[in-house]
Amino acid sequence: MTGPRIALAVLWKDIRLDLRTRDRLGHMAVFSALVVVLLSIALPTPTAETRPWLPVLLWVVLLFASLLGLTRSLQTETEEGALAVLTLAPCDRGWVFLGKGAANLIALLGIEVWTAGLFSVFLGLAWGPALPEAIWAGLLGGVGLAALGTMLTTMATSARFREFLLPVLLFPLALPVLVIASRATAEALDGRSVPGLWWGALALYDWVFVVIPYLTFDYLLED
Amino acid sequence: MSAVETQEVEKRYGPVRALRDVSFSVPEGTVTLVAGPNGAGKSTLLRILACLTRPTSGLIRILGRDPFRKDGPALRSELGWLGPEPGLYADLTVEENLAFVARLHGSDSGRVESVLEELGLAAMRHRRARTLSQGYRRRTGLARALLHQPRILLLDEPWNGLDEEASERLTKVLQRHRARGGTVLVAAHAVPAARELADQVLRLEQGVLRMLPGGPREETHG
Numbered sequence: 001m002t003g004p005r006i007a008l009a010v011l012w013k014d015i016r017l018d019l020r021t022r023d024r025l026g027h028m029a030v031f032s033a034l035v036v037v038l039l040s041i042a043l044p045t046p047t048a049e050t051r052p053w054l055p056v057l058l059w060v061v062l063l064f065a066s067l068l069g070l071t072r073s074l075q076t077e078t079e080e081g082a083l084a085v086l087t088l089a090p091c092d093r094g095w096v097f098l099g100k101g102a103a104n105l106i107a108l109l110g111i112e113v114w115t116a117g118l119f120s121v122f123l124g125l126a127w128g129p130a131l132p133e134a135i136w137a138g139l140l141g142g143v144g145l146a147a148l149g150t151m152l153t154t155m156a157t158s159a160r161f162r163e164f165l166l167p168v169l170l171f172p173l174a175l176p177v178l179v180i181a182s183r184a185t186a187e188a189l190d191g192r193s194v195p196g197l198w199w200g201a202l203a204l205y206d207w208v209f210v211v212i213p214y215l216t217f218d219y220l221l222e223d
Numbered sequence: 224m225s226a227v228e229t230q231e232v233e234k235r236y237g238p239v240r241a242l243r244d245v246s247f248s249v250p251e252g253t254v255t256l257v258a259g260p261n262g263a264g265k266s267t268l269l270r271i272l273a274c275l276t277r278p279t280s281g282l283i284r285i286l287g288r289d290p291f292r293k294d295g296p297a298l299r300s301e302l303g304w305l306g307p308e309p310g311l312y313a314d315l316t317v318e319e320n321l322a323f324v325a326r327l328h329g330s331d332s333g334r335v336e337s338v339l340e341e342l343g344l345a346a347m348r349h350r351r352a353r354t355l356s357q358g359y360r361r362r363t364g365l366a367r368a369l370l371h372q373p374r375i376l377l378l379d380e381p382w383n384g385l386d387e388e389a390s391e392r393l394t395k396v397l398q399r400h401r402a403r404g405g406t407v408l409v410a411a412h413a414v415p416a417a418r419e420l421a422d423q424v425l426r427l428e429q430g431v432l433r434m435l436p437g438g439p440r441e442e443t444h445g
Contacts, residue, residue, distance in 0.1 A: 002296070002329065009326040013312070021314045080352060080360070081308025085367070087275050089327050090300035218295075223276050 003095035010086065010099025015106065017076060024072040024107055028065040032115040035061050040122035055185035058119050059141070059178050065111050066104075067167055070149040073104060074166075078157060087221045094214035096221065097150060101210070105146035112138045125189070133188035140202040141181030144209055148173055151213035151220065158223040176205050224287055226251040226375055226406035227272060232281030234267050234430075241267040242430045245281070249408060249423075251374075254401050256421035257410040263427040265410035266307070266379050272408065273304040273377045285375065300328055303373035305381055309364025313353040317344055317363050320352055321370055328371035338366040343392060357384040365393065369400075376400060378409045382416065394420060 018024055039057060046054060077083040086096050116134070119125040127134060152169045156162040180202050184194045213220065227249040234242040242264045249255045257265045270276045271283065274290045286301060288294040304310070311320045321335045339345045342362045352360060361384045368376060376397070382390055394416045397407050401422075411417040418424075426433045 005329065006327055009323060013315070013323050016319070017312060017314055076312065076314075079313050080311045081306055082310055082312050084273075084275055084304060084306060084308075085310045085324060085327070088273065088299050088302060088304055090296050090329075092296060222274070223270075 003091040006089050006091045007095040007099035007102070010089075010096055011102045011106075014073070014076075014100065014103030018103070018107060024069050024076075025110060027072060028069045028107070028111045029114055031068055032061055032065050032111060033118060035064070036115065036118040036122050043123070046124060052186045052190070054119060054123055054125050055189060056178075056182040058115060058125075058185065059182040061115055062108070062112060062141075063145070063171070063174055063178060065115065066108050066145050066149055067170060069107050069111070070104065070153045070170075071163065071166065073100070073107075074153045074157060074162070083157060083221070093217040093221050097154075097213045097217040098210075100154075101147050101150040101213075104150050105142055108142045108146050109138065112142060127189075129191065130185075130188035133194050134185050136199065137181045137184040137188065137194075137202075140199065140206060141177050143206040144177040144181075144202065145174060147206065147209040147213065148177075151209065151217075154213075154217070154220045177202070180205075224251060225249060225284065226253075226286060227408065228282075228284040229272075230282040232268075232271065232278045232283065234264070234271060234276070235279045240430055242271075242278070242427075245427075245430075245432045247425055247432060249406060251406050252401060252404045253422040254397060254407040254409065254420050256417050256424045257408060257427065258412055258417075258424055259427035260412065262429075264430040265412075265427055267430075268427065269304075269377045269379050269408060269410050270306070272375075273302055273306075274299055275304070275306075300371060301374045303368035303371070303376045305361075305364050305368040305376075305378045307379055307383070309352070309360045310367055311352040311360065311363055314351055316349050316351050317355070317359075317366075318348040320363060321366060324367050324370050330371045334370055334372070338370050341369070341396065342366045343389075358386055358389055361385055362389055362392075365396070369396065374405055376405065376407045376409075378407065380411055381409060382411060382414045390416060 089096055120127060149170060152166055156165045159165045180198050184198050187194045225248040230246050232242055232245040245268065257268060259265050271278050274295060277291055283290060285298050288298055290298045318335060321338065325332060325335055339348055342365060344362055344366055347359055352363060365381060381393055385393060397420055400407055409417055
């Protein structure tokens, strides 16, 4: 049980750091709030035609907020050379990925709830009956973003232009999540049932971006 | 059995050959000084032995096993590493940093107490790593490296940033580790204490091992 123990230790350590410093969550929350307030001022009052754009904007805000959170997570590991501690963990390093990924997911889910609330207050997005399917979209989309982000953050650790490299890699690879999750959210808000194929595609995406880094984290952690 | 053995290890960073055909062996229960000027490849060699980076080619054996194959996870629990950075989370306290490493390695929580005492860190236990002086950060990093009682210690310039008292304490810690049968590889330059302590010296120059291990406390040409 070495691997699960280590994954839980990494997860708990990241949660403790998040709760103590509130750097990561604070940056993401303030960023989301600023963008939503700006959108509420700049956008015309949503009409039946323009309302379907709101879920897309929501997921774009989440994507940028997740980038902020991932960058902060990377700084925590590199600031005093702590990444070496994780690299030396006596287990398959895939478990370290699962611990880091779970911590990133929890932070992202928190920001999803916060941002969804902001959209509701400032842009009049009524979740109501759409909530169950919106939660599924948030969960499946969140897993994909967190897994992909954790993998790319680790890859970028020793890169020279890592602050530049991370978005350049993250945004195109996160496009399927952005497209499917925002469409699923829009369908749910419209009162239509989300096609099963979309859920399947999101789940497949999550599976791919959990399994690939799990199997390759040994190499990703080494420089 | 050799604690560490390398055969024709080479490490390239693009066109730069950081290590070239480095072959040596380190017996268990000894202290080996890895000496050489800046840029000689000392840190690269130690990082390879600590499984933090892979060699481009060549063979590595740690306690008779290949650390880059399936034995890697088990072998990593036998390694204690202190690099140029202390390997700490800046916003965790000294005690929390050590407790985290104890959980990673499944060490008894009593070990945290004993390394805090051993390295004179008990009074600093509730201080966040960010607020420590350079010297105390190094000490905490050393405590982290020692916490899980590794058989092999890999230390890169561990005397840097330490005051006289901490340097003496470090030297004693390394002597005790050797006395218990542990092995130490330490990269340092111009540190008399390191020369005093070393059973053998490996000298690297531009990635090439110029001198090979000889008898106790002497440098011999290869």
